[in-house]
Amino acid sequence: MIYQPVIVAIAILTLVIIILLMALIIKKISRDLLYARRLWLKDHYRTHIEEFLSRNNKVKLPPLTEAESQKYRPIIQGILQELMKRANGIQQRKIQKLFESLGYLKYHVENLRNPKYLQRASSAEILGEIKSKKAVDTLTLSLQDPEEAVRLTCLRALGMIGGKKADKALVEALQDHDRHVPARVAEALHLAGLGAVAPLINLLDAPDHITRAFAAQVLGEIGDKRAFKALVRALLDDSVDVRVKATASLGQLGDRRAQYTLEKVLEDPEWPVRSAAAKALGQLKDPASCHLLAQAMTDPEWWVRANAAQALADMGKPGEKALIKMLVSDDRFAQEKAAETLQLCGAVDGYMLQLASKDHQQTHQAYEALKIFARLGIISPFTHFLNESKDIELRCAIIAFLGETGDELAYKTISKYINDGEEAVRETAKNALQQIQNRKWASIGGQVGLERMVS
Amino acid sequence: MDWSVWFRELIVVFNKVVIIYFFLLNSLYLILLFLGLGAIVDYFRRRSFAGYEFALKSKLTLPISILVPAYNEEKVIVESVKSLLSLNYPEFEVIIINDGSSDDTLDVLSQEFKLRRVDKVFKFSILTKPVKGIYVSTIQENLLVIDKENGGKADALSAGLNFSKFPLFCSVDADSMLEDEALIRVVKPFLEKPNEVVASGGIIRVANGCSVKGGRVIEVRTPSNYIANFQAVEYLRAFLAGRTGWSALNSLFIISGAFALFRKDVVMEIGGFRTDTVTEDAELVVHIHRHLKEQGKKYRILFIPDPICWTEVPESFRMLARQRNRWHRGLIETLWAHKRMLLNPRYGRIGLFAMPYFFFFEMLGPLFEVLGYTVILLSFAAGILDINFFALFFLVAILYGVMLSVGAILIEEFSFSRYERWSDIWKLVLYSVLENFGYRQILSLLRSWSFITYFRRKKHWGHIARHGFRAKPA
Numbered sequence: 001m002i003y004q005p006v007i008v009a010i011a012i013l014t015l016v017i018i019i020l021l022m023a024l025i026i027k028k029i030s031r032d033l034l035y036a037r038r039l040w041l042k043d044h045y046r047t048h049i050e051e052f053l054s055r056n057n058k059v060k061l062p063p064l065t066e067a068e069s070q071k072y073r074p075i076i077q078g079i080l081q082e083l084m085k086r087a088n089g090i091q092q093r094k095i096q097k098l099f100e101s102l103g104y105l106k107y108h109v110e111n112l113r114n115p116k117y118l119q120r121a122s123s124a125e126i127l128g129e130i131k132s133k134k135a136v137d138t139l140t141l142s143l144q145d146p147e148e149a150v151r152l153t154c155l156r157a158l159g160m161i162g163g164k165k166a167d168k169a170l171v172e173a174l175q176d177h178d179r180h181v182p183a184r185v186a187e188a189l190h191l192a193g194l195g196a197v198a199p200l201i202n203l204l205d206a207p208d209h210i211t212r213a214f215a216a217q218v219l220g221e222i223g224d225k226r227a228f229k230a231l232v233r234a235l236l237d238d239s240v241d242v243r244v245k246a247t248a249s250l251g252q253l254g255d256r257r258a259q260y261t262l263e264k265v266l267e268d269p270e271w272p273v274r275s276a277a278a279k280a281l282g283q284l285k286d287p288a289s290c291h292l293l294a295q296a297m298t299d300p301e302w303w304v305r306a307n308a309a310q311a312l313a314d315m316g317k318p319g320e321k322a323l324i325k326m327l328v329s330d331d332r333f334a335q336e337k338a339a340e341t342l343q344l345c346g347a348v349d350g351y352m353l354q355l356a357s358k359d360h361q362q363t364h365q366a367y368e369a370l371k372i373f374a375r376l377g378i379i380s381p382f383t384h385f386l387n388e389s390k391d392i393e394l395r396c397a398i399i400a401f402l403g404e405t406g407d408e409l410a411y412k413t414i415s416k417y418i419n420d421g422e423e424a425v426r427e428t429a430k431n432a433l434q435q436i437q438n439r440k441w442a443s444i445g446g447q448v449g450l451e452r453m454v455s
Numbered sequence: 456m457d458w459s460v461w462f463r464e465l466i467v468v469f470n471k472v473v474i475i476y477f478f479l480l481n482s483l484y485l486i487l488l489f490l491g492l493g494a495i496v497d498y499f500r501r502r503s504f505a506g507y508e509f510a511l512k513s514k515l516t517l518p519i520s521i522l523v524p525a526y527n528e529e530k531v532i533v534e535s536v537k538s539l540l541s542l543n544y545p546e547f548e549v550i551i552i553n554d555g556s557s558d559d560t561l562d563v564l565s566q567e568f569k570l571r572r573v574d575k576v577f578k579f580s581i582l583t584k585p586v587k588g589i590y591v592s593t594i595q596e597n598l599l600v601i602d603k604e605n606g607g608k609a610d611a612l613s614a615g616l617n618f619s620k621f622p623l624f625c626s627v628d629a630d631s632m633l634e635d636e637a638l639i640r641v642v643k644p645f646l647e648k649p650n651e652v653v654a655s656g657g658i659i660r661v662a663n664g665c666s667v668k669g670g671r672v673i674e675v676r677t678p679s680n681y682i683a684n685f686q687a688v689e690y691l692r693a694f695l696a697g698r699t700g701w702s703a704l705n706s707l708f709i710i711s712g713a714f715a716l717f718r719k720d721v722v723m724e725i726g727g728f729r730t731d732t733v734t735e736d737a738e739l740v741v742h743i744h745r746h747l748k749e750q751g752k753k754y755r756i757l758f759i760p761d762p763i764c765w766t767e768v769p770e771s772f773r774m775l776a777r778q779r780n781r782w783h784r785g786l787i788e789t790l791w792a793h794k795r796m797l798l799n800p801r802y803g804r805i806g807l808f809a810m811p812y813f814f815f816f817e818m819l820g821p822l823f824e825v826l827g828y829t830v831i832l833l834s835f836a837a838g839i840l841d842i843n844f845f846a847l848f849f850l851v852a853i854l855y856g857v858m859l860s861v862g863a864i865l866i867e868e869f870s871f872s873r874y875e876r877w878s879d880i881w882k883l884v885l886y887s888v889l890e891n892f893g894y895r896q897i898l899s900l901l902r903s904w905s906f907i908t909y910f911r912r913k914k915h916w917g918h919i920a921r922h923g924f925r926a927k928p929a
Contacts, residue, residue: 010850010858013485017858020865021884027869028877118500125504152647153504181649187513221514302578336576343573344591380572380588 041072046079053083053094069102077104081129092131099130109138117147124150128157136161140169144179152184159188167192171199175211186214190221197222201230204246209239216242220249228255235265243273251280259286266292271301278304282311287318294322297334309337313345320347327372339378348373348381355397367401374405383413396428403432411436466834470844473827477852480816484692484859487700488866494703495695495760495870502761507639510646511545517645518546519638519716520619524611525551525629529558531767533567538632538670540595544639548597551629552615555584555605564600568592575618581727583614608712609728609735616727619719626736628713630767632662632670637762641716644757651755653743654717656710657762658694660873661687665765672765677879680770684886685894690768691883692863695760702758706809708744710756712736714764721747732792734785741793748802761871776901783821783905790818821902828896853891860887 048064069076077099084095099105108123124142127135139161142154155173158166170192174185189196196218203215216234219227231253234246247265250258262284265277278296281289293315296308309326312319326338342348354366373381382398389395399417402410414436417429510516521539525532532551539549553561564570570590577589584606592598603614612626623645627633637657644652664678678684701707715736722728725746728735740756747754769775790797790813797814799806831848834840864883867873874880 007847007850010855013858014854017861017865021861024865024868024880121501121504148647149501149504152506156506156509181647183515183649184646187509187515190514191509217515306576306578333576336574340573340575344575378574380574384571 038075041075042079045072045076049076049079049083049098052098053091064102066103069104073104073107076102077126080104081126084130096130096132099132100134105130105132105134109135112138112142117145117150120145120147121150121153124153124157128153128160131161133161133163133165136163136165136169140165143169143173151179152181155180155185155188156191159191162192162195164195167196167199170196171203174203174214175206175208177208177210182210182214186218189218193222194224197224197226201227204230204234204242209237209242212237212239213241213245216245216249220245220252223252223254225253225255228253228257232258232261235261240270240272243268243270244276247273247276247280251276251283254283256284256286259284259289263289263292266296271299271304274299275301275303275307278307278311282307282314282319285315287315290315290318290322293319294326297326297337298329298331305333305337309341313341313347320345323347324369324372327369327376335376339373339376343378343381349385352381352385352398353394355401356391356394370401371405374402374407374410377407377409379406379409379413382410386413386417392422392424395422395425399425399428399432403428403435406432406436408436463837463839466830466837466839469827469830470834470840470848473823473830474844474848474851476823476827477848477855480820481851481855481859483812483816484696485855485862488696488859488862489700490703491696491699491760492866494699495866498760499870505640505643507636507643510643511543511639513545516545516639517623517642517649518548518621519544519642520615520621520624520719521547521549521638522612522615522619522624522626523549523551523629524554524608524615524626525556525560526554526605526608526611527556527558527560528629529556529560529563531630532560533563534667534670535627535629535632536564536568536598536670539627540598541635541670542633542638543635544642546621547638548599548620549595550615550618551598551600552611553600553602554608554611555603561590561600561602565590568598568600569594570600577618580617580723581613583610583617586614589618607730609730609732612735613727613730616719616722622719623716624719624722625714625716626712627764628766631659631713632667632672632765633714634672634763634765637714637764638716640762641714641759644755644759645716645718648755651753652718653721653747653754653756654710654715654740655757655759656698656707656715657759657764658698659690659711659713659764659766660694661690661768662765663687663767663770675873675875675879677874677882678768678770681886682772682775683768683770684882685890686768686775688860688864688883688887688890691867692860694758695866696859696863698758699760701809702756704804704808705755706804707756707758708741708805708809708813709737710740710758711764712739713766714762717743729792732785732788733781734789737785738789738792741789741796744805745793745796745802748805772897776904779898779901780905780908783818783902784909786813786818787906787909790814821899822906824896824899825903828899856891856895857888860890863887 045064064076080095080099084092087095105127108127111123112120114120114123120142124139127139136158139154139157143151143158145151145154155170158170167189170185170189173180174182174189189200200215200219200222204212206212206215212234216231219231227249231246231250234242237243237246243265247262250262259281262277262281266274266281268274268277274296278293281293290312293308293312297305299305299308309323312323320342323338323342326334329335329338348370351366351369354362355370357363357366382402386395386398395417399414402414406414411433414429414432417425418433420426420429523535523539528535536549536551551564553564569592571593572588573591575589584604586601586603588602590600590602592600599618601614601618603611616624623642625638625641641655641657644655661678661683662672663680663683664676665672666674666676677687698707698709712735717739721743722739725742729738729742732738743756769778790810796802796806797810802810831840831845861884864880864887868880874883
């Protein structure tokens with residue numbers, strides 16, 4: 001019968017499922033028991049190890065017997081890894097010595113040649129966390145491992161260990177695009193920190209542009225001023241990627257010597273470079289760049305304009321002044337972007353607060369700036385402020401301002417306040433509405449008069 | 456030949472075809488289950504040294520724009536946004552797109568996150584329905600809310616893309632909550648193979664019944680509603696067996712739009728989300744496959760089994776029917792739009808395996824199942840149903856199906872073990888048996904009905920009533 005094999009197959013499968021269900025029950029029960037035992041062991045050995053580490057350096061005997069240290073290796077090395085994370089220099093050296101004296105260093109270095117890739121990766125990770133300099137050579141060799149997970153773990157381990165040898169290995173890895181993802185090597189180099197600066201500067205002359213670009217990026221992330229000159233030189237690189245990263249890194253370094261060079265970069269033929277230059281100038285915060293950034297707001301590329309506007313906002317008061325000037329620009333985008341940036345950076349709120357100021361000069365300055373907003377039909381900041389503010393004097397000042405400068409949109413906003421709980425606000429709102437009405441009638445009247453004259 | 460004899464013969468032959476169909480379908484599921492199991496075991500081994508902590512501290516970890524389209528989500532939107540804003544990730548922005556909601560979605564957001572309207576200028580790369588207003592939060596720097604006219608989910612996502620500023624974007628449903636580490640886990644393949652990976656998706660799990668606090672699931676429980684329980688089993692099977700298996704074959708055909716991460720440049724290259732389909736997420740993935748295969752590029756689309764996205768599923772048959780109808784209609788639309796990929800060697804495994812599977816088993820399957828059940832009932836009524844045959848049908852269609860569902864639950868319990876209580880595990884096992892006696896048949900009927908609605912071409916958000924996430928009792 002042809003059905004028989006099917007029935008047998010399904011019966012076997014049912015049996016397997018039942019066995020698995022039983023296994024699940026056993027797993028759940030044993031997990032709880034094992035967890036409790038593991039927790040007890042961890043507490044026990046942690047106390048032991050912490051006591052040992054707090055003693056004088058001269059004590060050389062490990063706090064455990066050899067049999068114990070081998071039997072409970074996963075637990076003990078876990079404790080050492082945890083302690084290492086929050087240890088200072090001397091404590092770290094003590095932990096490393098203990099790790100070595102327990103035979104774990106030897107075990108993990110040898111384990112890097114284990115046929116199982118999971119074992120190799122696990123050992124690389126532990127060696128990295130213990131920051132064992134003695135493992136650098138083997139970890140460097142393991143950067144050629146056929147398994148990607150092992151290579152990645154070795155990169156991180158070398159980054160954590162640092163030092164000349166490790167940095168050299170990482171710099172070489174950054175140029176090996178077949179085996180390593182450049183961004184991940186760059187991360188490890190960033191972790192290595194200041195020690196990697198010199199070799200990274202040399203990499204700015206590497207033959208391939210990907211290496212040069214990542215070297216430029218990491219130099220910016222590390223933020224060491226020794227890289228300044230090399231990064232300025234990299235601005236002349238043929239590759240757009242390298243120029244973009246070098247420009248961004250100069251911004252991150254925050255060295256004002258870069259200002260003139262970055263202003264020149266605003267004329268680069270490639271928009272990603274110009275866009276990075278605008279952002280970098282914002283990071284330098286030199287008011288002298290404001291006029292060039294304002295010009296960059298009319299750049300043909302959207303991202304350059306957006307970054308230039310943001311850079312001006314980052315500059316503080318001088319940038320705000322430049323943005324206010326851009327509100328009356330002929331370029332519609334620049335006008336709108338300036339308005340948006342001024343709202344987002346809180347400048348508009350500042351002007352509204354100034355409206356009720358006793359200082360006449362301040363009030364006038366705020367009035368002039370806000371007038372442009374009202375003319376552009378940007379009412380939302382006024383509405384928001386009126387809704388949020390509890391200050392009667394200020395609300396009256398804003399309503400009066402809208403009455404003097406606003407149009408139909410402002411009319412709608414003010415209408416909400418003719419029934420306000422505060423008499424002063426109601427009165428100001430009525431007057432403001434009247435003002436807008438009068439202007440409207442005058443405009444219509446003028447128009448009719450003009451039409452009559454023409455006819 | 457006598458007509459009645461001829462008819463009987465036809466029914467007997469058809470019954471055999473039905474058995475072969477169920478056997479093939481469930482065997483395919485079994486293969487996917489084993490592939491999925493292998494992939495999950497491998498994933499778990501690698502996860503222990505994936506370097507998440509390292510990536511979280513790195514400045515080279517790619518920033519992400521999270522896009523959340525929302526339509527009448529006033530009950531769940533605040534919890535969802537809170538959950539997103541507290542994600543553990545170095546740099547991200549959250550963009551909520553209120554797609555012309557008729558309820559108070561915008562108001563509740565405005566109150567909770569102190570929104571402020573701004574006149575923002577943006578790069579208009581994809582044409583969408585008009586944007587009515589743009590709001591920034593005065594208390595959360597990385598939150599942006601876009602209020603636009605109703606245009607559907609795809610249109611809302613496209614509007615979000617116009618405002619996004621990062622190279623990767625993640626679409627998340629407004630009725631969903633991501634786990635703390637979800638983003639860093641789903642982005643990991645992009646960090647390891649930046650030139651190859653173009654999209655990745657995480658697992659969607661049922662939040663009904665779970666306790667939620669501050670936008671986080673703090674206690675995982677099975678739902679109290681029976682329809683939601685059936686779906687909990689369904690989701691486990693679909694994700695842990697189905698998608699993990701397809702991902703292992705590098706033939707992932709669907710990534711759930713409830714939680715998916717994409718490379719923005721690739722999506723922009725194909726013109727963003729299509730608005731003429733009801734399941735823009737499925738269409739987008741198939742479109743990416745097609746585009747990149749035609750370009751001859753090497754790429755990967757992956758499913759990652761442990762970044763979890765918790766979602767609220769329908770608790771009434773009416774809502775479930777609406778949802779499944781929309782999903783199936785979307786599948787028909789997608790497969791029809793890309794029919795040239797079917798059995799076309801140019802599209803590799805996608806054209807030769809995934810596409811035929813989805814075409815014959817997922818799209819036409821419900822029709823065949825409904826016909827099969829009907830004919831078996833007819834044969835029983837006509838007295839021509841052999842008892843041996845019925846037993847075999849029961850084994851192949853029902854018992855085999857039960858085992859697959861139990862298998863998925865076991866994978867969950869051996870690997871993720873999210874359900875702590877035995878009562879929840881047994882409940883899931885019970886529902887995996889019960890779903891084969893009524894629920895599955897009703898779903899087949901609902902999905903078959905979608906062929907009719909497909910021809911009517913009715914489009915809507917397919918919205919389901921929300922109850923809001925249950926806060927943990929004090």
